Amino acid sequence: MHVIIGVMPATPTVLLLSSNGAGMGHLTRLLAYGRRLPGQVHRHVLSLSQAVPAVEAEGLTWEYLPSQGASGLRPATWRALFADRVTEVLERVDPDVLVFDGTHPYSGLDVALARHPRTRAVWSRRGMWKPGRNGHQLQKAAWFDSVLEPTDLAAPADTGETADAEAVRVRPVTLLDREELSGRAEARAALGLPADGPLALVSLGAGNINDTDDEVGAAAAALTANGIGVCVTAPSIAERAYAGSDVHLVRHFPLSRHFRAFDHAVVAAGYNSFHETLRLGVPTLFVPNTATSLDDQAARARYADRRGWALAAPTLTDGRAPALVAELVERGPELAAQAQADDPGNGAADAAAELLRVAALPTRTGAAR
Amino acid sequence: MSARPGTVRARQQQLARWARRTPGYQATVQHVLPAVRRNATLTDLVWRVFMPQHGVGTLPVPFTGGRHVGGRDAALLPVVGVLALGLDHDEVERLVEQVADLQRCERSFRPLLVLDRPDFATARRHGYVVELVVPQQHWADHPQAGSRTEGAATSWSAYLGRRLADIVDHYQLWHLARVGPVGLDPLDLAVLRAIAPRLPATLEVSVPTEQPPGPPG
Incomplete structure (x- = not known):
């Protein structure tokens, strides 16, 4: 193994760069790394997500950059804007290491990094890509000094392009560990939920709460029929209104801090939801979002079901929702206990250590540290 | 029947990847094309053939212009930056309503909001794009290269100047309107009202009755 000894700056700066995406996943993962860095490390966020102001709660400074989709600019125009904007931030903030979290490093990032060679770069990318998809992106590993993969509890079921790719795993x-969770009463008070009675978290993306042909609506109807209160997430990037429906809106970041408020969860199987519910012990029914372009949520959910960590169903709109909810009530706690027993622990501190290792690498030729 | 936008985009990306892998691509992009662009005769020829008109409303600029303009030629409407710094939330709300009313009335521009506070939801209601700059009062909290290397730290005004130049350049802004606590500066308001008569009479721009969704986050 080739080892390079470098010198750690006294007060290193880490730039956390998140792509946009359907939820908070990229930002949350970066925050998980950030909060495990030593206190003297400057942590600054540049994000393409409009949810980025949430990082203030972690004491981080942040900036926003509109995505190509949000701006409507021509892809080539946006790439030039992106390259110039990242360059401006690199020159002004002068980070020791930049961490990009996403499955698709944008063209232009290579340009910006080349313009500011003092800054080292890490690509943080989760696995579980749908088989045969996105393989050409792996070539972009050459832009980075290190590829960091937060592994997946369902990794044995990973048949995507990253499964055999080189990475620091x-x-x-x-973001949080069990000991950081609030107690049940405190959690319910913080979220404005009733102190008593069973409650379920439903997080299946934007949906129609009143339509049982819709995943959210089917879940809500089945839970309500079982006497379980329904709590839906209202992420700051969503505008879905549930006005008039008999559900509780929960809005808090990070919501996982208050997971003890919920007796059950019916959630999609994205990386964060999957690992937070399993690691933090919430009895869960996974309903994978199969519309994602890359994330193999179906494989992840099936694996959890097979391992006896949670229930999984491809859909709730086929009439099986009542039976699945009944099974969740009966077996959920036992499954959640098994998931916790099999939990290998949180890798966020290991990831933070990798960032510091890269930050201390010698500079590239011609760059002053 | 036309292909779905996602399919078209995928084909474009595939074509771009293929082009980038073609031998000689880098040399063409870095040397041949700049030389062609600097050639006055060729440039004049291309201009005469493909750009018989000039002026506002003749060049398409792909950009999310919001929910209040649509139609065949909406992409030809000029993009106007609206620079609103130091406002509170209510002032931003009022400003965005003023801009939306003006846009519905004039159908002559597409706004880009340049703010120093993350009032994304306000902008999203109208489908407007937001660029954010670091607010002056938070400038000292942001990590600065100069403070760690004992070099000169960037001043906020120098930063703002660079950011605005960048925004004007990349979004191809036709104008950057300034804003005070009571809304658009009167002179800038007059400039915006002067756009419509300058647009080609053949432009087809409408106010959609069914509002399309705003830009994603």
């Missing part, structure tokens, strides 16, 4: 990453 750490245990699955979640």
Whole structure:
């Protein structure tokens, strides 16, 4: 193994760069790394997600950059904007290491990094890509000094392009650990939920709460029929209104801090939801979102079901929702206990250590540290 | 029947990847094309053939212009930056309503909001794109290269100047309107009202009755 000894700056700066995406996943993962860095490390966020102001709660400074989709610019125009904007931030903030979290490093990032060679770069990318998809992106590993993979509890079921790709692999990453969770009463008070009675978290993306042909609506109807209160997430990037429906809106970041408010969860099987519910012990029914372009949520959910960590169903709109909810009530706690027993622990601190290792690498030729 | 936008995009990306892998691509992009662009005769020829008109409303600029303009030629409407710094939330709300009313009335521009506070939801209601700059009062909190290397730290005004130049350049802004606590500066408001008569009479721009969704996050 080739070892390079470098010198750690006294007060290193880490730039956390998140792509946009359907939820908070990229930002949350970066925050998980950030909060495990030593206190003297400057942590600054540049994000393409409009949810980025949430990082203020972690004491981080942040900036926003509109995505190509949000701006509507021509892809080539946006790439030039992106390259110039990242360059401006690199020159002003002068980070020792940049961490990009996403499955698709944008063209232009290579340009910006080449313009500012003092800054080292890490590509943080989760696995579980749908088989045969996105393989050409792996070539972009050459832009980075290190590829960091927060592994997946369902990794044995990973048949995507990253499964055999070179990477520094750490245990699955979640923002919080069990001991950081609030108690049940405190959690319910913080979220404005009733102190008593069973409650379920439903997080299946934007949906129609009143339509049982819709996953959210089917879940809500089945839970309500079982006497379980329904709590839906209202992420700051969503505008879905549930006004008039008999559900509780929960809005808090990080919501996982208050997971003890919920007796059950019916959630999609994205990386964060999957690992947070399993690691933090919430009895869960996974309903994978199969519309994602790359994330193999179906494989992840099936694996959890097979291992006896949670229930999984491809859909709730086929009439099986009542039976699945009944099974969740009966077996959920036992499954959640098994998931916790099999939990290998949080890899976020290992990831932070990797960032510091890269930050201390010698500079590239011609760059002053 | 036309292909779905996602399919078209995928084909474009595939074609771009293929082009980038073609031998001689880098040399063409870095040397041949700049030389062609600098050739006055060729440039004039291309201009005469493909750009018989000039002026506002003749060049398409792909950009999300919001929910209040649509139609065949909406992409020809000029993009106007609206620079609103130091406002509170209510002032931003009022400003965005003013811009939306003006846009519905004039159908002559597409706004880009340049703010120093993350009032994304306000902008999203109208489908407007937001560029954010670091607010002056938070400038000292942001990590600065100069403070760690004992070099000169960037001043906020120098930063703002660079960011605005960048925004004007990349979004191809036709104008950057300034804003005070009571809304658009009167002179800038007059400039925006002067756009419509300058647009080609053949432009087809409408106010959609069914509002399309705003830009994603």
